[in-house]
Amino acid sequence: NAGVTQTPKFQVLKTGQSMTLQCAQDMNHNSMYWYRQDPGMGLRLIYYSASEGTTDKGEVPNGYNVSRLNKREFSLRLESAAPSQTSVYFCASRTYGTPTYEQYFGPGTRLTVT
Amino acid sequence: AQSVTQLDSHVSVSEGTPVLLRCNYSSSYSPSLFWYVQHPNKGLQLLLKYTSAATLVKGINGFEAEFKKSETSFHLTKPSAHMSDAAEYFCVVSSPFRDMRFGAGTRLTVKP
Numbered sequence: 001n002a003g004v005t006q007t008p009k010f011q012v013l014k015t016g017q018s019m020t021l022q023c024a025q026d027m028n029h030n031s032m033y034w035y036r037q038d039p040g041m042g043l044r045l046i047y048y049s050a051s052e053g054t055t056d057k058g059e060v061p062n063g064y065n066v067s068r069l070n071k072r073e074f075s076l077r078l079e080s081a082a083p084s085q086t087s088v089y090f091c092a093s094r095t096y097g098t099p100t101y102e103q104y105f106g107p108g109t110r111l112t113v114t
Numbered sequence: 115a116q117s118v119t120q121l122d123s124h125v126s127v128s129e130g131t132p133v134l135l136r137c138n139y140s141s142s143y144s145p146s147l148f149w150y151v152q153h154p155n156k157g158l159q160l161l162l163k164y165t166s167a168a169t170l171v172k173g174i175n176g177f178e179a180e181f182k183k184s185e186t187s188f189h190l191t192k193p194s195a196h197m198s199d200a201a202e203y204f205c206v207v208s209s210p211f212r213d214m215r216f217g218a219g220t221r222l223t224v225k226p
């Protein structure tokens with residue numbers, strides 16, 4: 001039982017390049033989330049998927065797209081990277097509709113855009 | 115709407131002294147509240163959670179938090195700090211069918 005896994009762990013992009021961050025969970029959770037973490041700002045929600053087949057914008061969705069590939073996998077795509085997207089990205093999952101269930105987080109992806 | 119305010123961005127204590135990290139929340143629903151810890155260059159780990167059972171919640175590593183509805187607070191405490199407690203701590207609020215909202219974080223420094 002690996003929990004939530006993310007790839008890659010580190011990535012350096014040039015401005016304008018694109019990339020996809022991958023996330024997978026093996027806990028049979030129906031909800032998955034993408035956050036970015038910037039110093040002094042906590043974690044901010046980019047997109048989430050309450051259940052397979054649905055996705056919704058969070059607080060900071062601009063410049064990102066997501067795909068809920070199946071129940072296990074939720075990817076985040078940067079179509080044209082910008083320096084403002086330099087951040088640490090976390091994927092999380094939990095059981096939807098029951099607020100008492102906590103989110104489980106992946107180890108994060110550290111992205112630098114030059 | 116729901117939100118969380120962590121009242122201190124940085125707290126410094128000496129080893130062996132008490133720890134208090136303060137959190138106020140706002141929620142239109144009956145909230146669930148969580149504290150997560152993040153050690154340097156690591157992911158987030160759940161410390162404890164409040165889910166409308168007991169108002170005093172005990173977590174891992176000797177931490178506990180008290181839910182006070184009248185004060186809309188959920189402060190995190192530990193009687194005696196250890197060097198290994200140095201980390202960033204996040205207070206989080208969640209409501210039914212909604213996402214979780216994180217506070218900005220409190221960095222805890224523990225001096226020898």
